[in-house]
Amino acid sequence: MADAELADRIRTALGRVIDPEIRKPITELDMVGAIDVDDQGAADITIKLTIVGCPAATSIERDVREAAASTPGVTQVAVDVQVMSTAERQALTDRLRGGRGARGVQFGPDSLTRVYTVTSGKGGVGKSTVTANLAVALAARGLRVGLVDADVHGFSIPGLLGLVENGVAVKPTQVGDMILPPVAHGVKVVSIGMFIDAPTDGTTAVAVAWRGPMLHRTIQQFLTDVFFGDLDVLLLDLPPGTGDVAISIGQLLPHAEVLVVTTPQPAAAEVAERSGVVARQTGQRVYGVIENMAGLPQPDGSILPLFGTGGGEALSTRLSVGQTEPVPLLASVPLSVTLRQGGDTGRPVVLSDPADPAAAEILRLAGQLAGRPRGLAGKRLGVSTS
Known part of the structure; x- marks a missing residue:
């Protein structure tokens, strides 16, 4: 005869098992089926994975066994691993979307997620490196962070965050028409590099030669089909310049705030100004400037x-013209060998060496951004007084 009370305690314990991709308890995702317990305390538990070959299968089964075995009264645990039916997967995706249309863009004007686009006027200023480290630094502060590698032609985020296996970017899991982004250092990440067999170790180059319409559809799909869940912050690493992707982002996320990255070189700052101007033309607000490669610290402290010098300050002054609020110079990140090495190895410097001057400046910036309140003015809260 089954012990119903012990089965209930096991189900409660399984509520502590988190799906590593969706980041929700498996009990909330209807991944736990029947739980049968005999008179001797032997438990037989059925779990239902989202898809065949689910990459998280091993960790979920292990965590289920440990959670069940830790329940007082359980003497033995057997786990029967099954796969959801098509109808069960559809019900799951509908529930995760919370009633939002399957093709609706996430993080719209009513979202409480702070959306930052990180842009630059030209390549080679370290924009992606700064973005990757900033995302990880925000996640380390306990925030729920997503990162979209919108630099379709020059994607580098998977390599910078270590989302690489055998020289190829880790691929997302697809559940129906919903894409579950891989997670690196607490950050949910999506990049076009995850959808093509492009080695990231430099052995073979694979070029993405797309024009405007294809680029727009790709960015739109990242914002519709990728399940990020509830985020505190979403960062988008934009390609340098003022091309199709920047315009598409402006159309899809007109309420996003812009972080402009430049080097101290006046010529780079002048070019970076154009990316800020284009963002403003699409309705976005330039929130601040990040100056990267701001000098190399010497042993004597100089x-x-x-x-x-001066490029970041000059850029912030010029971008302040035409806005109701000034555009501050948020950070000056010094040159750092350790920062570069972290990008090469996929281990962000904010984690590997937080005392490094570049890491310390990015961590300071993360603290500043994390401390910004999320206002409810003008937001639809989805509640009714009737």
Whole structure:
């Protein structure tokens, strides 16, 4: 005869098992089926994975066994691993979307998620490296963070965050028409590099040669079909310049705030100004400037200005013209060998060496952004007084 009370305690314990991709308890995802317990305390538990070959299968089964075995009264645990039916998967995706249309863009004007696009006027200023480390630094502060690698032609985020296996970017899991992004250092990440067999170890180059319409559809799919869940912050790493992707992002996320990355070199700052101007033309607000490669610290404590000085301050002053609020220089990130090495190995410097001057400046910036309140003014809360 089954012990119903013990079965209920086991189900409660399984509520502590989190699906590593969806980041919700498996009991909330209807992944736990029947739980049978005999008079001797032997438990037979059925779990239902989202898809065949689910990459999280091993960790979920292990965590189920441990949670059940830790329940007082359980003497033995057997786990029967099954796969959801098509109808069960559809019900899951509908529930995760919370009633939102299957093709609706996430993080619209009513979302409480802070959306930052990180842009630059030209390549080679370290925009992606700064974005990757900033995302990880925000996640380390306990925030729920998503990162969209919108630099379709020059994607680098998977490599910078270590989302690479055998030289190829880790691929997302697809449940029906919903894409579950891989997670690196607490950050949910999506990149076009995850959808093509492109080695990231430099052995073979694979070019993405797409024009405007295809680029727009790709970015739109990232914002509709990728399940990020409830995020505190979403970062988008934009390609340099003022091309199709920047315009598409402006159309899809006109309420996003813009972080402009430049080096101290005046020529780079002048080009970076254009990306901020284009963002404003699409309705976005330039929130601030990040100056990267701001000098190389010397053993005697002095700074060697390899790329000049003053570019960040000059850019923030020029971008402040035409806005109701000034555009501050948020951070000046110094040159750092450790920062570069972290990008090469997929281990962000904010984790590997937080005392490094570049890491310390990015962590300071993360603290500043994390402390911004999320206002409810003008937001639809989805509640009724009737």
